[in-house]
Amino acid sequence: MRHDLAQCLAGNDPLLIEVLEYALFGGGKRIRPLLAILSARICGCDDDAIYRLAAAFEYLHVATLIHDDVIDHAATRRGREAVGAKYGMAAAILAGDWLHARSMYLIGHLAGPEGLEVFCSATTAMVDGEFLQLRHVANPSVSSQQYFDVIERKTGRLISSTCEIGAIFAGATPGQREALRTYGARIGAAFQVIDDLLDYLGDQEATGKKTGNDFIEGKLTLPLIHTLGAASATDRSTISDCILGDRDDAAAYATICSMMEQYDGYATARKTAEELVAGGIGALDIFRDGCQEIYGLLRTLALYILSRNS
């Protein structure tokens, strides 16, 4: 990633370079580039250009994080100042646009029109997912299907496109491409379910995020949606009142947390994530015999999603 950046940033404004480097080298988990590389490798590709292709997924991911943080007026990200907080909104929006364009260029250049189509459709779906999510804010009757529709667009599509484009780059068979797309979609959804669980249960020091944020913002996620479905009529009405009332109130937060414990909301969401990961790993069966080492890495990566605490 440093190599691609150095190459294409030469001659650009020094502040732009600084902002991009700050945004990109802030210690993210780099799951997306790794997925792109492993997906290409498992389809038999050993072309080193895959490293440049892989950078594109991190560029796009970081672009969306930067814009999200501007939208949320977030002060911090990954335990340090958010780009917008540090360099101002103008620099943040523009740097996001730059990364966006650069990622598209890399994908189109390296994975061709077919790869670009998958990538752009994932990108527009992410925007659609954000709008869908805004539509559901503070709606106690949102269904788990609606929740999955949102996270498929918001998170699943980019991760599945990462795996699929890795396969396209490698010249994969349709069956291999489909398997990697499914793997990516499943573990992407699991990733978001765990993220949403960490919003309630995470260690603030490890995640760098305040717990309870989703509830305050009126984002209903799987543990709460499950709890609403399982609760008695009285408890459901209590929860609805909390959702529709002052969500900044600590007592309201304590109430919904105890309800989620009582009705196994956390445990059910976790079980769903485990099933998604198992489904994702299952989709890779066709690679099991041919390429055990990389199969093992993709399996480990999927399982890591369940164990992560940040």
Add this chain to the structure above:
Amino acid sequence: MRHDLAQCLAGNDPLLIEVLEYALFGGGKRIRPLLAILSARICGCDDDAIYRLAAAFEYLHVATLIHDDVIDHAATRRGREAVGAKYGMAAAILAGDWLHARSMYLIGHLAGPEGLEVFCSATTAMVDGEFLQLRHVANPSVSSQQYFDVIERKTGRLISSTCEIGAIFAGATPGQREALRTYGARIGAAFQVIDDLLDYLGDQEATGKKTGNDFIEGKLTLPLIHTLGAASATDRSTISDCILGDRDDAAAYATICSMMEQYDGYATARKTAEELVAGGIGALDIFRDGCQEIYGLLRTLALYILSRNS
């Protein structure tokens, strides 16, 4: 454009559709799509897909306007509420990202990797130009070369890429492609010079923008840069004081306006725009005999830039 939108928006969130339609059908001049179409036609292309390709340039242009208005906290655009003012910052940033991605998809799909490379390099250059411009804010010693470096990136590159990609789509010869790129770069720069003149001299009703905005924001444009270069030492120091002082002060604005009159700042900038347009038209000489009708349209379009009042 409506056709492409209808096709790709089916199934998206209704609010996203509303925001995009509001942003795209707000009565822009549509110069960029027209340039793409004429550039392809003058190179002999009569493929109707050029209309879809042309939409991409309007998408990208509108995406940058939406993001710019968020950055500038602009209340209005083209005489009506700006997207961000009407739908909120989140919707505006996201809709811009959607348009950005869709434009990249169309270019990659229709103009291939070569077209995408030109397009993405124009997009990243636009961001770089904005950073460069921020760097020069309220700097009385900014040179006209630095001014042209900024506007080449901010405005010229997208317009020249529009013409060049039209040529690429048409399968143009290298000479045709070069001619159209040069034409686009020259008229793009002229477009910005006129825009900057209108910021001082425009009719607020026609432009929909408050005059004197650039000065208040500390953006030094050609009329003022020329005036600083031509002024006596005393006058130069007076102007510098106005630039470095309270730029919201009406007296300061009146002072720099009268200086620009006195030192022919407006007239010189206008002459520069005329020379740029003449240079742009001159670059089209190779088309003069072959395709008189479209040559005439591109010439008229270039001259329109000089006559526009909004």
